Amino acid sequence: MAIRSVSRARVLVPVGLLVAAGAVAAALQGQSGGVESRSQMSVVADTTSSAPPVVTPATAAPTPTATPTAVPAPAATAGAAAAALHSAVDRAEGAVSVAVTDLDTGQSLSYGGPGHDFATASIVKLDILAALLLRTQDLGTTPTAAQRDLATTMIENSDNDSATGLWDEIGADPGLDAANARFGLTATEAGQDGYWGLTSTTADDQLRLLRQVFTDESLLSATSRAYIQGLLDEVEEDQRWGVGAAASNGGYEVKNGWLPRDTDGLWVINSIGRVERDGHQLLIAVVSDGNSTDTDGMDLVESVARAAAEAVTGS
Known part of the structure; x- marks a missing residue:
């Protein structure tokens, strides 16, 4: 993969589940010790012990085209999904977290990285754009041609100079924090002194942001x-890696973030987006840090995204 625009942004990543949720949660709870030990190896030490994944309905009711019928999966299937997810998270060299919501069934899952704040790296560019559009809506205007040009290169090419330009347009860190408070993000803090890539976040918060982008709520x-x-x-x-690995038919939209930390050279690798999997529309956020190489981090993010998607959908 050709690494582009990595001079200022940094990166990292959360999980979700569907039918037979109790069986999967119970299976993962029995295996949580390994996840905790991996989480404590991260660049920023965890202070909270690892907790089992919590599978809950979406906070707001989904709007499927037809009423879904939940058919409980066999315990063996749930156990296999739990084992696959645990195995994917446990192989992390540092910390990893995943959060998933199935927009068709309303089922959600969050797993890994308890108490850990992840640097966003370039996934914050999606947040910057959302804040810009919220600002223009408040003003009763639309983005200017210049702003649209910056947005295109910022998202499609992950261009850092374009991100800095729009960062200034939204009012820098106070502007991003204000927008995120309105979006309902509760654990995201904008980077200081122009270091937008050092914005701290969680997988759960990135899922909240994705709901602002992909749902009418x-x-x-x-x-x-x-x-x-x-x-x-x-x-x-060359940037279409990450959560798209969970798609069953190649349909997905994605924004990724990647960068080695200056302090130790370890990589932050994050991926967020929407994927289509076996007729389900999934929002997935995976954040990670402490990866030895960018390739290792990308492989980790993709394996966690696949396992989480399987846990949520049962397929």
Whole structure:
């Protein structure tokens, strides 16, 4: 993979489940010790012990085209999904967290990285764009041609200079924090002194941001959401890794983040987006840090995304 625009941003990543949720949660709870030990190896030490994944309905009711019928999966299937997810998370060299929501069934899962704050790296560029569009909506305007040009290169090419330009347009860190408070993000803090890539976040918060982009339970207008989705769908080919690995038919929109930390050279690797899997629309956020190489981090993120998607959908 050609690494582009890595001079300022940094990166990292959460999990979710569907039917027979109790069986999967119980199976993972019995294996949580390994996850905790891996989490404590991260660049920023965890202070909270690892907790079993919590599978819950979505906070707001989904709007499927037909009423879904939940057929409990066999315990063996749930156990296999739990084992696969645990195995994927446990192989992390540092910390990893995943959060997933199935927009068709309303089932959600969050797993890994308890008490850990992850640097966003370039996934914050999606947040910057959402904040910009919210700002223009408040003003009763639309993005200027210059802002749209910056947004295109920021999202499709992950260009850092474009991100800095729009960071200034939204009012820098106070502007991002204000927008995120309105979006319902509770554990994200904007980077200081222009270091937008050092914004700290969690997988759960990134899932909340994705809901603002991909559902109508959002402060963003339908036009704003469609605009963002169109840019995510055109991310350049060498950046189309990450959560898209969970898609069953190649359909996904993604924004990734990657960067070695200056202090130790270990990599932050994150991926967020929407994927289509066996007729389900999934929102997935995976954040990670402490990876020895960028390739190792990308492999980790993709394996965790696949395992989490299987746990949520049962397929």
